[in-house]
Amino acid sequence: MGFTLQGVEEIASLHGEPDWLLERRRNAFDVFERLPMPSRIDEEWRRTDVSGLDMAKFSEFEHRNGAGPAEALEGVAGTVTMRGSEIEAVRLDPELAGAGVVLEPISVAAKTHPELLETLLFTQVRAERDRFAALHAAFFADGTFLYVPDGVVIDKPIVGQVFSAEGGTAVLPHTLIVAGRGSRFNYLDEYLSPADEAAGYKSGSAELFLGEAASVGYVALQKWGRNAWHLADQRARLDKDASLRLFNVTLGARFSKTRVEASLQGQGAEAELKAIYFASGEQFFDFHTLQDHQVGNTRSDLLFKGALQDVARTVYAGLIRIEKGAARSDAYQANRNLVLSDHAKATSIPMLEIDNNDVRCTHGATVGPVDPQHLFYLRSRGIPETTAKRMIVQGFFGDVLERIPFEHARRLIETELEARLG
Amino acid sequence: MADFEIKDLRASVEGKEILKGVTLAINKGEVHAVMGPNGSGKSTLSHTLMGHPGYTVDGGEVIFKGQNVLALEPDERARLGMFLALQYPVVVPGISMTNFLRTALNAKRGYDGKDKSKQVTPKEFRSLLKSELEVLHMDDSFLPRYINDGFSGGEKKRAEILQMAILKPEIAILDETDSGLDIDSIKFVADAVNRMRGPDLGVLIITHYTRILQFIKPDFVHVLVDGKFVLSGGPEIADRLEKTGYSEWAEADEPAVLKPEEVA
Numbered sequence: 247m248g249f250t251l252q253g254v255e256e257i258a259s260l261h262g263e264p265d266w267l268l269e270r271r272r273n274a275f276d277v278f279e280r281l282p283m284p285s286r287i288d289e290e291w292r293r294t295d296v297s298g299l300d301m302a303k304f305s306e307f308e309h310r311n312g313a314g315p316a317e318a319l320e321g322v323a324g325t326v327t328m329r330g331s332e333i334e335a336v337r338l339d340p341e342l343a344g345a346g347v348v349l350e351p352i353s354v355a356a357k358t359h360p361e362l363l364e365t366l367l368f369t370q371v372r373a374e375r376d377r378f379a380a381l382h383a384a385f386f387a388d389g390t391f392l393y394v395p396d397g398v399v400i401d402k403p404i405v406g407q408v409f410s411a412e413g414g415t416a417v418l419p420h421t422l423i424v425a426g427r428g429s430r431f432n433y434l435d436e437y438l439s440p441a442d443e444a445a446g447y448k449s450g451s452a453e454l455f456l457g458e459a460a461s462v463g464y465v466a467l468q469k470w471g472r473n474a475w476h477l478a479d480q481r482a483r484l485d486k487d488a489s490l491r492l493f494n495v496t497l498g499a500r501f502s503k504t505r506v507e508a509s510l511q512g513q514g515a516e517a518e519l520k521a522i523y524f525a526s527g528e529q530f531f532d533f534h535t536l537q538d539h540q541v542g543n544t545r546s547d548l549l550f551k552g553a554l555q556d557v558a559r560t561v562y563a564g565l566i567r568i569e570k571g572a573a574r575s576d577a578y579q580a581n582r583n584l585v586l587s588d589h590a591k592a593t594s595i596p597m598l599e600i601d602n603n604d605v606r607c608t609h610g611a612t613v614g615p616v617d618p619q620h621l622f623y624l625r626s627r628g629i630p631e632t633t634a635k636r637m638i639v640q641g642f643f644g645d646v647l648e649r650i651p652f653e654h655a656r657r658l659i660e661t662e663l664e665a666r667l668g
Numbered sequence: 669m670a671d672f673e674i675k676d677l678r679a680s681v682e683g684k685e686i687l688k689g690v691t692l693a694i695n696k697g698e699v700h701a702v703m704g705p706n707g708s709g710k711s712t713l714s715h716t717l718m719g720h721p722g723y724t725v726d727g728g729e730v731i732f733k734g735q736n737v738l739a740l741e742p743d744e745r746a747r748l749g750m751f752l753a754l755q756y757p758v759v760v761p762g763i764s765m766t767n768f769l770r771t772a773l774n775a776k777r778g779y780d781g782k783d784k785s786k787q788v789t790p791k792e793f794r795s796l797l798k799s800e801l802e803v804l805h806m807d808d809s810f811l812p813r814y815i816n817d818g819f820s821g822g823e824k825k826r827a828e829i830l831q832m833a834i835l836k837p838e839i840a841i842l843d844e845t846d847s848g849l850d851i852d853s854i855k856f857v858a859d860a861v862n863r864m865r866g867p868d869l870g871v872l873i874i875t876h877y878t879r880i881l882q883f884i885k886p887d888f889v890h891v892l893v894d895g896k897f898v899l900s901g902g903p904e905i906a907d908r909l910e911k912t913g914y915s916e917w918a919e920a921d922e923p924a925v926l927k928p929e930e931v932a
């Protein structure tokens with residue numbers, strides 16, 4: 247296979263996809279062919295260098311491979327497991343299935359629930375956005391479709407895990423979540439591959455649709471191997487009174503670019519967008535965020551916290567957009583960076599676009615080292631420097647970390663922090 | 669040879685010479701008070717002894733357990749048995765008092781995350797905390813809070829002494845632990861320190877005012893002016909300062925007792 251029209255048709259026929267989906271893939275492929283590689287002339291890519299990325303090198307799909315079995319997750323309401331590009335298993339609490347909850351591979355749901363997928367798939371994460379989004383929409387391998395009917399409340403989280411182990415391939419999973427009116431649940435995507443996996447191309451995009459008064463927690467935890475190229479979009483649409491708590495956790499990949507966007511389309515909608523990122527070695531992370539207040543009485547609260555060490559670099563650029571009619575909206579945005587080495591560099595660019603005066607809006611960015619007073623205080627009590635630094639970094643992430651609604655994910659993050667901080 | 673010997677210690681801050689040759693010998697079992705007007709170098713002395721990176725040692729040595737501690741990192745000094753109660757305790761967001769105290773105690777006992785036998789057990793830790801909290805009239809609502817976060821001035825100072833009580837140092841330096849405290853808090857703090865007094869502990873109590881010395885009786889008093897001791901002797905020196913203040917040293921004409929309206 248390759249990133250060709252023939253490749254598009256092969257995937258579609260492999261899954262037996264309906265015509266509308268093949269058509270959608272073909273259109274995305276046209277966009278992919280038409281759009282140039284972004285260059286540093288484009289504002290969004292000014293600090294983000296993709297000139298070293300030769301996508302053609304990674305145009306083979308990763309198949310289910312030799313990686314060992316996933317650890318069985320406990321305390322979950324459902325799981326979707328993917329290896330490389332293939333779905334391995336889907337499990338859902340039968341009681342929830344009985345209540346009308348749908349948890350299926352997208353390749354299956356395209357046939358069983360066309361009324362939802364045909365209207366929604368790739369309407370938030372759009373192929374036209376850039377060449378990478380187009381590639382993802384044309385060639386996405388498969389992924390999770392979750393539908394939670396009106397009024398259904400799920401206490402335990404539902405978890406999607408994508409494992410990769412081969413390198414040299416493309417791994418392009420997609421997530422589509424539809425939350426019915428008044429539904430409440432938490433969903434986590436975990437993207438995992440061994441740290442030393444050879445370079446490959448990975449996406450991992452998610453579209454979320456929150457119906458009226460739905461309350462959804464969404465976590466995307468990216469821990470691909472340290473050579474990967476990762477380009478992904480996470481975008482949510484919120485109807486009236488819906489509330490979203492989104493957590494982006496970025497730990498892996500050599501190059502990672504993620505857009506995190508919330509589109510507040512109904513009065514009373516509320517989006518909380520949080521991130522934890524830790525860049526080490528030669529990692530480069532780029533985050534572009536959008537808090538799009540399209541109507542009034544909406545609220546968004548963004549907090550992106552990152553730590554950097556070695557020669558890592560990060561770029562955060564966040565836009566708050568408040569449209570003309572969106573009076574009495576509140577928007578907050580903060581990006582905090584803890585720089586643990588002299589050679590690491592964090593760039594933070596807040597942007598505002600406000601067409602209404604009757605709003606409350608604050609933003610702030612900080613970039614700085616560990617406070618030497620904090621370090622001295624801990625060390626003066628006998629705590630060794632490495633331990634003290636680790637405690638300070640863990641403390642820095644603590645307020646975001648403790649709100650991630652799944653113990654397994656929190657532990658995974660804590661273990662990674664500890665491993666990196668010696 | 670005393671247990672803790674400061675010899676001709678000279679130190680500067682941001683290129684400015686502050687300590688101009690301080691010499692002092694402390695034995696375990698003794699309480700020494702260092703008194704001095706504002707800006708005389710008291711906190712410079714306490715920070716330099718503990719190895720704060722903002723203070724530069726220009727000369728001298730500090731010998732404790734056969735080592736020149738000036739060559740050690742702050743955490744090494746602490747594990748060797750030194751403790752500094754800061755004049756201005758630091759707020760560290762994100763780390764709970766419990767985590768802080770437990771990690772510090774484990775570090776003191778040489779637990780490095782491997783040899784579990786050195787680790788303080790939850791039960792031992794709880795009972796240790798409970799008895800020390802009682803002495804200091806603190807309740808355990810402190811423990812889940814972040815280090816000194818939102819603590820009042822008095823709570824911060826008491827929390828410093830709580831740390832001292834748990835870490836059981838052999839040389840404790842208390843830097844103006846009394847300043848900003850109401851009389852009750854001073855009594856609680858003094859009770860806690862007096863309980864720890866004994867043959868295993870040497871104390872250097874730094875203060876501007878004589879008040880705390882009514883509760884923690886010093887064996888020796890030293891007066892620091894402009895980075896040097898100008899007078900050393902027994903507790904009678906505190907009485908003398910109580911009357912005359914620092915006026916004997918012309919450029920430091922400050923009282924050494926609080927004005928009635930300053931006594932909370």
Ligand SMILES: Nc1ncnc2c1ncn2[C@@H]1O[C@H](COP(=O)(O)OP(=O)(O)O)[C@@H](O)[C@H]1O
Binds near residue numbers: 713
């Ligand atoms: N961080 C600092 N930066 C600049 N000057 C300092 C700093 N700390 C102390 N000093 C100066 O050093 C001198 C002694 O200060 P300090 O040791 O704090 O005195 P004390 O504790 O006796 O009031 C003062 O003149 C003070 O201004």
Ligand SMILES: [Mg+2]
Binds near residue numbers: 712755844
């Ligand atoms: Mg002072």
